[in-house]
Amino acid sequence: MYRLALAMTGNSHVAEDISHDLLLKLWSAQPATELTWPYIRAAVANAVYDQHRRSTDRLRILRTNADELGSASDPTTDRDIEASIDVQRALARLPGTHRLVIVLHYLEDLPFHEVAAILQRPPGTIRRIGREAVGQLTRDLTPTEREN
Template identity: 30%
Template sequence: MDAIVNKRIKQVLNGNQDAYAEIVDLYQSRLYHVCYRMLGNKHEAEDITQEAFLRAYINLHTFDQKRKFSTWIFRIATNLCIDRIRKKKPDYHLDAQVPGTDGLDMYSQIAASEELPVEQLEKMEIQERLQYEISRLPDKYRSVIVLKYMEELPLQEISEILDLPLGTVKTRIHRGREALRKQMSQLPMTEVGGK
């Protein structure tokens, strides 16, 4: 895939703007998911994804084609997400509703399968709760947790995306997991799948 992307980058740099649309198509979904998992908000994730591609396009002439484009675009998006998180004041209140729990809308997301709707709903609630708990992590832990466990990127690539030493990435993953485990252990058993 890197060879295809590098070929498209050369085409863009030579004036073929349509070639950039192909690059966007290749990475758009994964990039959006990273942004969504970091921000926990669909509209913000869409905005950041679009902004990341725009910034990459504007700065494409600075991209080192000996490196992976995916690492570069993920770094841009992750930095934009971190900036957005830092600018926002936490808006968590005791009476705030957990994202994804606005009534019957959840039923429309249940896919047909062998599982009972109640089991699917429980899984969705756990996933929503996990997403919520990830969104409560400090941004330095949130970014490594999302890239490692949601995107399943190798540690070295995470190190390059975040521009951090490998040892720091490992430490943040460990501390982020511990913080997430602590947050999740404070939930009543019925909220994490127990009866």
């Protein structure tokens, strides 16, 4: 739950708050036997969407601290870490719905029709948002000639 919220928000503190609040709500509202992963995933997406809508601030760029970097199971190079931070920053710059579509479709491997059901939007709209988000990420992550 936390990992999904973190991927959607790009902010570890907000992800913790959402996860804790949602865990309490789910624990008191549903018997544990009725909690399925699709239900939890939809609840996280809705909680992130609600938080984003309520928030007057834009979600901030994830600042990876040494503890989070040190928890990787395989050794990484500085270049890998920089690339990961670049991707996190690019995701953080996406509008909330665009980020949700990218996280649910590409990171959680959900088909567009399931993402559409979770976000309560038509599948065609979700596919369009996905294309726009991928285009924006491609532009943000492709080095320009000045950078080379």
